[in-house]
Amino acid sequence: MTRMLxxxxxxxxxxxxxxxxxxxxxxxxxxxxxxxALLLVFRPFPQRDRIIGAVLAAGWLWIGIVxxxxxxxxxxxxAPVFAVLFVLQGLLFAWTLALRGQxxxxxxxxxxxxxxxxxxxxxxxxxxxxGWVAGHAWPRSPVFGLTPCPTTIFTWGMLLLTQGxxxxxxxxxxxxxxxxxxxxxxxxxxxxxASLPVAAxxxxxxxxxxxxxxxxxxxx
Amino acid sequence: MQDIGPKLNRxxxxxxxxxxxxxxxxxxxxxxxxxxxxxxxxPATGERIPAIGMGTWITFNVGRDQKRRAQRVxxxxxxxxxxxxxxxxxxxxxxxxxxxxxxxxxxxxxGSLFSATKVWTLLRALGVRQMNASRELWGVERFDLMQIHxxxxxxxxxxxxxxxxxxxxxxxxxxxxxxxxxxDALAKAMAEQPLDAVxxxxxILDREAERRLLPLAAERKLAVVINRPFRQGALxxxxxxxxxxxxxxxxxxxxxxxxxxxxxxxxPAVTCxxxxxxxxxxxxxxxxxxxxxxxxEAMRRRMIRHVEAL
Numbered sequence: 385m386t387r388m389l390x391x392x393x394x395x396x397x398x399x400x401x402x403x404x405x406x407x408x409x410x411x412x413x414x415x416x417x418x419x420x421a422l423l424l425v426f427r428p429f430p431q432r433d434r435i436i437g438a439v440l441a442a443g444w445l446w447i448g449i450v451x452x453x454x455x456x457x458x459x460x461x462x463a464p465v466f467a468v469l470f471v472l473q474g475l476l477f478a479w480t481l482a483l484r485g486q487x488x489x490x491x492x493x494x495x496x497x498x499x500x501x502x503x504x505x506x507x508x509x510x511x512x513x514x515g516w517v518a519g520h521a522w523p524r525s526p527v528f529g530l531t532p533c534p535t536t537i538f539t540w541g542m543l544l545l546t547q548g549x550x551x552x553x554x555x556x557x558x559x560x561x562x563x564x565x566x567x568x569x570x571x572x573x574x575x576x577x578a579s580l581p582v583a584a585x586x587x588x589x590x591x592x593x594x595x596x597x598x599x600x601x602x603x604x
Numbered sequence: 605m606q607d608i609g610p611k612l613n614r615x616x617x618x619x620x621x622x623x624x625x626x627x628x629x630x631x632x633x634x635x636x637x638x639x640x641x642x643x644x645x646x647p648a649t650g651e652r653i654p655a656i657g658m659g660t661w662i663t664f665n666v667g668r669d670q671k672r673r674a675q676r677v678x679x680x681x682x683x684x685x686x687x688x689x690x691x692x693x694x695x696x697x698x699x700x701x702x703x704x705x706x707x708x709x710x711x712x713x714x715g716s717l718f719s720a721t722k723v724w725t726l727l728r729a730l731g732v733r734q735m736n737a738s739r740e741l742w743g744v745e746r747f748d749l750m751q752i753h754x755x756x757x758x759x760x761x762x763x764x765x766x767x768x769x770x771x772x773x774x775x776x777x778x779x780x781x782x783x784x785x786x787x788d789a790l791a792k793a794m795a796e797q798p799l800d801a802v803x804x805x806x807x808i809l810d811r812e813a814e815r816r817l818l819p820l821a822a823e824r825k826l827a828v829v830i831n832r833p834f835r836q837g838a839l840x841x842x843x844x845x846x847x848x849x850x851x852x853x854x855x856x857x858x859x860x861x862x863x864x865x866x867x868x869x870x871x872p873a874v875t876c877x878x879x880x881x882x883x884x885x886x887x888x889x890x891x892x893x894x895x896x897x898x899x900x901e902a903m904r905r906r907m908i909r910h911v912e913a914l
Contacts, residue, residue: 390698391665398669458667459698 391459393572397524400531403455404523407530414529415508417442418538422504425491425545436489437481440542443535445474451531466564470532473557480551487554488547496544496594503541503583507534514576526574533565533577540587549598550591559584641687641894644875647825648776648800653718655869656894657690658683658887659831659880664707665698673706675882680707682884684714686891692803692829692878693742694722694753695734701741709743719744720829722753722780728760735764749801749829751778755789762797776800782831787817794820801827806874807835808867808911818873827875830868834879840864846914855903856896861886865893867907870900 404411421439424432448470456463480486491497511534515525528534536558543550543558562584569578643652658680666672680691693700701721708714721738723731735750750765752758758779765777778801781790787804794802794817802821806813810832821828834840843860857863861879868877879890899907 390662390696390700391667392662395666395669395672398672399667402668459665461696461698 389571390461393574395459396572396574397520399455399459400520400526401523403451403531404525404527407450411527411530414443414527418504418508418529421489421542422501422508425489425501425542433488434482434485436542437477437485437487440539441474441477441482443474443529444470444477444539446530447532447535448472448474466532466561469557469560473554476554476557480554487551489542489545490547491545492547496590499586499590500541500544503544503587504538505541506579506583507538507541511537511576511579514579515574518573518575520574532561533568533574533580536561536565537580537583540583544587544590544594548601549595552591552595555588555591559588642869642898644827644869646776646800646827646875648827653876654687654689654716654894655874655876656688656865656890657692657718657720657829657876657878658688658890659878660691660693660700660704661697661831661836661880663880663882664693664700664703666703667699672882673703676703677707677710678884679882679887680704681711682887683891684711684716686888687716687894688891689716690718690720690749690829690876690878692720692831693738694724695738696722696724696753701738705741705743717744718748720749720751720778721747722751723761723765724753724756726757726760728757728764731757731761732764735768746772747774749776749778750774751780751801751803751829753780755779755781755786755793758793758797766798776827778803778827778829780804780829780831787812791816791820794824794826799824799826801829801875803829803831805832806830806868806871807833807839808864808908809835809839811908814871818871822873828873830874830877833865833868833877834861836880843911843914849910851906854897855899858892859889861889862893863907865890866898867904869893870898870904 417439421436424436429435448467452463452467452470456466491501508528511528512522512525515521526533528538539558540562543554562580565577566581566584568574569576569580642655644655645652663679664676666676683691691704693704695701708717719742721735721742723735725731725734735747739745739747750768752761752765762777765774768774769777777799779790779793779797779799780803781787782805790802790804793799802817804813804817806818807830818828840860843864848857848860848863852858852863855863855866857866865877865879868874881887881890
C-alpha cells in the first residue's frame with residue numbers, strides 16, 4: 385500500500401522529527417492553547433467564544449502554512465493543496481468564530497457535550513500515547529495543535545461543544561481531511577490515524593442530530 | 605509447453621528484433637555489449653548508454669534527512685562505480701531531484717551520468733519554469749533527456765522541447781506513461797511527434813508493451829526506457845520467497861534482480877531499464893545485470909513460464 389505514495393513511512397516520521405525539533409518548544413504553547421480552549425468551554429470568561437475561535441483558527445493556519453507548505457511539501461507534491469485547505473479552514477474559523485462570534489462554546493452534560501470533551505481529550509492525550517505504543521514516540525510523532533490529524537479530532541470535539549446549531553460550513557474541510565488523513569493509518573502505518581475517520585463519522589451524525597434538535601427548539 | 609499467449613509470441617519478438625536490426629543498422633544480436641558492460645544504442649544518434657539505469661521514485665525522496673541523504677550518496681556512488689549511466693527522476697517525486705543533486709555534488713566519478721528528468725505540469729510557461737528549476741536542483745548544465753511526464757499537457761511542452769533541443773539546452777526529447785490505459789495515446793504520439801525516447805512499464809509479468817509499443821518504438825527508431833521493472837518492488841518481493849532456479853546460471857544470473865532485469869533488457873527494442881533502490885547491496889545486484897550472457901527467445905519463454913508458475 386505504501387507504494388501508492390511517493391515516500392516511505394520512515395521518511396514520513398523523519399519529517400515529523402525535523403519539524404518537531406525545528407518548532408521546539410512550540411509544542412508546549414500548542415498544548416497550553418488547546419487546554420485553555422477546552423477550559424473555556426466550562427468556565428465563563430469575557431469573549432471566550434471568540435478566543436476559542438481564534439485558537440482553532442491559529443491551529444489550522446499554522447498547520448497549513450508551516451507544516452503542509454514548508455515541511456510536507458518537501459516529500460509530497462500534493463501538500464500545497466493540503467496547505468490551501470487548512471488555510472481556508474483557518475480563515476473560516478477566524479471569520480465565523482473569532483471575528484463574527486457566530487457560535488457559542490458551552491459544555492452541556494448530554495451526548496454532544498460528553499462526546500466533544502472525549503474527542504478533545506483523546507486528541508491531546510490518547511492519540512500521542514497510541515503513537516508511542518505503535519513505535520513512533522516523540523520526536524517522530526504528530527503533535528496536537530501543530531499537525532493535522534490530532535488537531536482535526538480536537539476540532540470535531542470543539543464543533544460538538546457549540547451551543548445550538550453547529551455551522552455546517554465549518555465541518556466540510558475537517559470532513560475532507562478526515563478521509564485523507566485517515567488513509568495514513570493504512571498507507572503510512574500510523575494506526576492512531578484510524579481514529580480520525582471514526583471521529584468524523586460520529587461527529588457528523590451527532591452534529592446533524594444536534595442541528596435538528598436546535599431547529600425544533602427554535603420552531604417551538 | 606505452456607502457451608504464453610499473444611503477449612509474447614515468436615512473430616512479435618522476431619518482428620521487434622528485425623526492426624531494431626534494420627533501423628539501427630546493427631546485427632540482430634541480443635548481446636550488444638561494449639567493453640565489459642551491456643550497453644544499448646540510442647537509435648537517434650547511436651550513442652551507447654548502459655542498459656541498466658536508476659529510477660528515483662520513492663527511494664530518493666528523503667527530504668532534508670541528512671542521514672538518509674548520506675546513505676543515498678553511497679547508493680549513487682555504487683551506481684557509478686559499477687558503470688551506471690542513466691538516472692531518471694521527476695518533479696512529481698517530492699525531494700528526489702534535490703536529493704539527486706545533493707548526491708551528484710558529492711560524487712567525483714560521475715562522468716558517465718546520463719541525466720533524465722521530466723516536465724510535469726499544466727501550461728507551457730509553468731513547464732519552462734519547472735524544467736529550469738529541475739536543472740538547478742540537479743546542478744547540471746543541461747539534461748540529456750527531458751521527458752513529458754505521463755503525457756501531461758504534452759502538446760504545450762513539446763513545442764518548448766523542440767526549441768530547447770535545437771538550442772542545445774537538452775539533447776533528447778521523450779514522453780512517458782506508467783499507466784497501461786494511456787498506451788493508445790502514447791502510441792499515437794510516438795507515430796506523430798519528433799520524439800527520441802519513450803518510457804513505459806514493462807516487466808516479466810506486465811508484457812502488454814510487447815504487443816504494440818515496443819515494436820512501434822523499434823520501427824520509429826526510439827530509445828525505450830523501462831520503468832517499474834520490479835512492479836515497484838512488489839514483484840521482486842514476491843519472487844524472492846522462492847529459490848532462484850539453477851538454470852538461471854545459464855544466463856549468468858546470481859540473484860532474482862538480475863533474472864528480472866535481464867529479461868527486460870534482452871528485449872531488442874529496450875534501451876535501458878531503471879530499477880529504483882535505496883540500498884547499496886540491491887544496487888550491486890541490479891548492476892550485475894550489465895554483465896554476462898542474456899537470454900535468447902527460448903530462454904525468455906522459460907523465464908516467463910517459471911515466474912508465472914511461482
